[in-house]
Amino acid sequence: MASRGTLSFLLFVLLAPFVAAIKFTLPPGRVPAPKCIWNAVHTHALVIVTANVSPGPGQRVDIEIIDSTPQRNVYLSKRDINGETRLAVTAHAEGDVGVCLRNWLSPDVKITMAQNMSRTVDLDIDIGVDAVDYNAIANQESLSGLETEMRKLEGVVKEIEDELEYLKKREERFAITNLSTNRRVQNFAWFTLFSLIGLGVWQIFHLRAFFKRKYLID
Structure with a gap:
């Protein structure tokens, strides 16, 4: 029993740097500036992005996953995400991977009303080992x-x-x-x-x- 507790503590210490969680608000705009969260990754690393976006009438949140290479590769792009959205990509090159979100204001909403509008985003980014679903592996292999x-x-x-x-x-x-x-x-x-x-x-x-x-x- 003690050995399992020691292993769990060791795993927590080692895995902590590979997990990123952040919560922020996105103000809307006609041409909104992107809010990007960057994380360093290695080549072929698995990246799991879980975005939980609060409701917001007259607003549309788009998400895009890019890297910091000169080519600015776009791994994934999705429009109008609501609620919990889970996305998975694999890094092609060494460097940083950015999760960028924009909150677009609907054309039928007056720009003066945008000052009192926003959407809250709860973002979790799992990289490498922490992105692997070991519970599914354990069930599949009876571990x-x-x-x-x-x-x-x-x-x-x-x-x-x-x-x-x-x-x-x-x-x-x-x-x-x-x-x-x-x-x-x-x-x-x-x-x-x-x-x-x-x-x-x-x-x-x-x-x-x-x-x-x-x-x-x-």
């Missing part, structure tokens, strides 16, 4: 509670290994960049030194020729 906890822990360890591998690759890229930068700085320093020496030698000969023309030296 015990301890086996389910161990399966979760295995997923957490795998995700930590992927994170460490990613950090290792980033460190290697930074090391290569630092070496390249140091080499360029060193080459520039040598170029500057030789340029100053060359300029000094040229000035000496130039002044020597000038003084000879003025018969100041032999």
Whole structure:
């Protein structure tokens, strides 16, 4: 019994960084600015977005899931979400995935009335291991509670290994960049030194020729 409690506590500590929950209000507008929530993800990571939108007459909430790559990939776009909406995407690249929401004001509603209107959004974003439905896996494979906890822990360890591998690759890229930068700085320093020496030698000969023309030296 104690071992299960220890495992549960360990899972909670390890899984906490992979869960994002936020509640906010969206004011309506004719051309509303998007409200985006960004989270860092790894390639092929599963992202589960659960949006619970409160009712609001004369308003339409649209949701869009994008990434931060230069291509600005749009994973999913859905119009007029109401109540609880659950969406799932898989990240294509390393970087940030953003969940963007807009609250559009209906054309038949006066813009002056929009000041007293809004819709509340309760947003949950599960990433990686926490996005996996282990209860369904346990029912499908007839796993015990301890086996389910161990399966979760295995997923957490795998995700930590992927994170460490990613950090290792980033460190290697930074090391290569630092070496390249140091080499360029060193080459520039040598170029500057030789340029100053060359300029000094040229000035000496130039002044020597000038003084000879003025018969100041032999």
